Amino acid sequence: MVDPRAFLDYGWTFHGHKCPAMAMGLRAGAIAMNRLGVARSEGNALLAMVELGDDHASHCFGDGVQVVTGCTYGKGNIKQLGYGKFALTLVDTTTSRAVRVVPRADMQVRMRHEPFCVQYRLQGTPFAEIPDDVVDPLIEEVFSDPEEALFDVRDVFDYDAPVTAEDFGSFVCSRCNELVVEKYGRVIGDARLCIPCQEELLAVGGAAWTGGPK
Numbered sequence: 001m002v003d004p005r006a007f008l009d010y011g012w013t014f015h016g017h018k019c020p021a022m023a024m025g026l027r028a029g030a031i032a033m034n035r036l037g038v039a040r041s042e043g044n045a046l047l048a049m050v051e052l053g054d055d056h057a058s059h060c061f062g063d064g065v066q067v068v069t070g071c072t073y074g075k076g077n078i079k080q081l082g083y084g085k086f087a088l089t090l091v092d093t094t095t096s097r098a099v100r101v102v103p104r105a106d107m108q109v110r111m112r113h114e115p116f117c118v119q120y121r122l123q124g125t126p127f128a129e130i131p132d133d134v135v136d137p138l139i140e141e142v143f144s145d146p147e148e149a150l151f152d153v154r155d156v157f158d159y160d161a162p163v164t165a166e167d168f169g170s171f172v173c174s175r176c177n178e179l180v181v182e183k184y185g186r187v188i189g190d191a192r193l194c195i196p197c198q199e200e201l202l203a204v205g206g207a208a209w210t211g212g213p214k
Helices: 004-015 020-036 061-069 105-112 115-123 132-144 195-203
Strands: 046-050 078-080 088-092 097-103 151-153 170-172 179-181 186-188 191-193
Touching: 004 020, 004 061, 020 061, 020 088, 020 097, 020 132, 020 151, 046 061, 061 078, 097 105, 105 115, 115 132, 186 195, 191 195
Parallel strands: 046 078
Antiparallel strands: 046 088, 088 097, 097 151, 170 179, 186 191
16 A cells, blocks of 8 residues: 655655645545556556646645656656646556546635635745644645545446557757757757747848758
């Protein structure tokens, strides 16, 4: 069984500060792994899909998922779906089995009314300046409360995870001389360009560039 507490110290180091949302990601990931009967991913045996969006509170959830599952952006086996929701679907790509774990809405709403949020986070207090006696009880609640009080867990189902291969193709941008992954290349005339160089040229009409580095 995966114990999310065992990843707590590493989680704080990885994430940079204490917060209940990161702890929530740790426990959600551990629940999914235990339901699937899988170990932490050293390669790409697991695929994590988090439904987080951008620039919203409690985004720290995603770091907890990465720490405990081993699904990372570097390995390309965690995907952010952009729904603005705090949910994790974890897929065992070797069996196509998956499970979805969602922190309960009533629990999340209640935590938004705790001093941690109302007196500190909403006032712009940096995480490092929030007293331990404010944040530690919430973290302990995340780890000690019964699973059913904190999460909704959907039964394991079959999921056809897409099979993708790493792209080794690349070229050197004709304008900035930086290496670019092949599929992100753009063309103006006879020049092969990266996206920023193409956008800069299009902004000034394109034809003004006669070749060579910028």
